[in-house]
Amino acid sequence: MHKTLAFLLFLLPGLALGQGRLSGVVQDSATHQPLAFSSVFLANTTLGATTDDQGRFEFPKVPAGTYEAVGTYVGYRLSKQTITIGKAAAPQQLTFLLGSAGPQLGEVVVQANPHREEDFKKFTSYFLGESTFSQQCHITNPKDIVVYTNDSTKELTAAAKNFVQVENEALGYRLKYFGMFFTYNPETDFVAFSGSPVFEEMTPRDAAQQRQWEANRATAYIGSFPHFLRSVYTGQLRANGFMAQQVRIMPNKRFERLEPLSRRPAGSLTDAEQDSLEVLGKLAPAFATLYPAARSLDSLRRVADGRVYLRFTGELQVAHFGEAPDRNYSEPMATLGPEPRKQPYPAQREVSRLRLQTREAEIRPNGTLRNPADVSTGEYWGFEKMGEFLPLDYQPPVLAPTPAK
Template sequence: MVGSYVGYRLAKKSVTVTAAPQQVTLELASTGNQLGEVVVKPEPNKPDELRQFTNLFLGGTSFSEQCYISNPDQVRIFLDEDTGELTARAKEFLQIDNEALGYRLKYYGLEFGYDKADGTMSYYGEPVFEEMTPRDERQQQQWAANRATAYRGSFMHFLRSLYNDRLEADGFLAQQIRMAPNPHFRRVENKRRALQQRRPNGNFTRAEKDSLARWQSVTPTLATLYPAPRPIDSLRRVSLNGERTFLRFTGELQVAYFGEAPDARYPRRMLPLGATRKPYPAKRQVSRLRLEDGEAEIQANGSLMNPLEVVNGEYWGFERIGEFLPVDYTPPAASAPAVPAKP
């Protein structure tokens, strides 16, 4: 939980959400009257680096296109020219106006990282949401509809469904992916490196370029999809006293949501779901999950105690700030989509 007020410092406290009401006290320290000081301003961000950070952080969805960073001077961006790794941080907060959802988001203490080598991205901080004022009733209704769209099939939606044992009822299909080392990868990687050492200037023949492209497609691990839906006990662990719930599974998890078509801007085809007696609906969103440390604690509101314990990929990796909702968001009541029969 976080709290903020003009003239006071941000306060935060970890809270475990339960069914019983709780009273939480946050003490906000005053910023006080500070003496004048000499401020040394850093070099402004390079336009290309700021543009790259903005695109990565906000995302590329239709809703992300309606998001704007209103104080870009508050973020400091660092780009490693050798590795392509981009990091960014905000000393106070970064403010994002989401015209699609009607939220003004203040992201306190933002820490952002993007690794170009493997395409992974992470960011964390303390988000504080403020409701924007609509122009009229029509815009208010549009915001409500867009928020429901952002929620359906989201990671928050999945975690709430998992917490309440409603995956199938809410239109989710969770499948296991077994990861194993690729026995051919090391041999292919040695060939690739040897060829690059022989041609340090990159002057490859057409045949060598074809070989490099073919070798580049060989991955270090092989993924095997098991199409049967995973039982709830293989996806979560509930503590003996019933007060704590953990996301837990082996290998990786593939999650399909059948209640909504993907955003028109999504650049990939959806991953296959394997064989089944009945064909899967064409309208679906397919994501991947990986645990960093065996399990991750889930709260009833669909948030993680430590978001860095889970890595999202595919469709959930595509959805970013444009679909970001407050943890107390309540969706409108709606009928759940049907999940195909088990294979």
């Protein structure tokens, strides 16, 4: 099951707590001359602006929240600043100083070398995903992307000097992913990518397509990891149809005893050891035990000084009820603990796994995580990728409570 680390936490809609005004200027870092017609955007949103002939820009209405503001211009390096818009914030002024885009020590240098078709297909599969919505996503500038497979580690990496452009025909968004860097490790089956994306609303053919996009966006949001995070922050976990259970991972002692055989040269093994090595291939390295009781909200978060932290130990299994999984999801859905006759559950559900990479992860007021790398996901949430990617300023429809059983 593919796991996703970086992009999942960029999806969550901001909480409509107020609006603020943001303006500023974009300049050359060496000469301080204005850069006319450069682009400024708030990453992971549909909010973007183009500077005038004096390098000035303005966002008259920015929803309250914390954002990564990005300045970009052809031939220059990206410039980023973290900003916070409060409930009744005073207007903010930013200055972006953009430097030359020449390569620096330690930077991944993207060259115009053709990539192998096989590598590019793997990249698009892991980056875009395989869901019904992902199959309606298309990369429109494939020649700007360099994909590389390390012959030794077999790790797959991809990068673009400027941006990767994706058109999502299912959700009606055109996405430019600036500074994208992607990696896939086949040994751990782990996918991660990072960068600064900006969304643009596509123009629908007619009113019917607009309604379909709105319905698809709601489908992508409901039950997603961003929906879960927002539910934890607002204290509406059960009301929004989520149930979290503790998973305990126990190592398989038999696997641990036999695993050293796999590192020995084949010619050095006795017949008995060779037989044991064949058994090893049929063993799981660990066993997972699921505790049937649902975790309470207070056991999953810590609230202190007006801040909310996602906090738990080990792994969680998180189920969302009322939504059927995507038809392209081929894995069997995980169990839910008690037998159905003892505690019935709705037949339609999506089951995911969640692990903290640190002791706790702070959830910002707009529902995102301060550090996306603090969390990794698997199973159903690991299956959802670019096809379900929504901007921060997406506002979901008002949903009726669907409490978990």
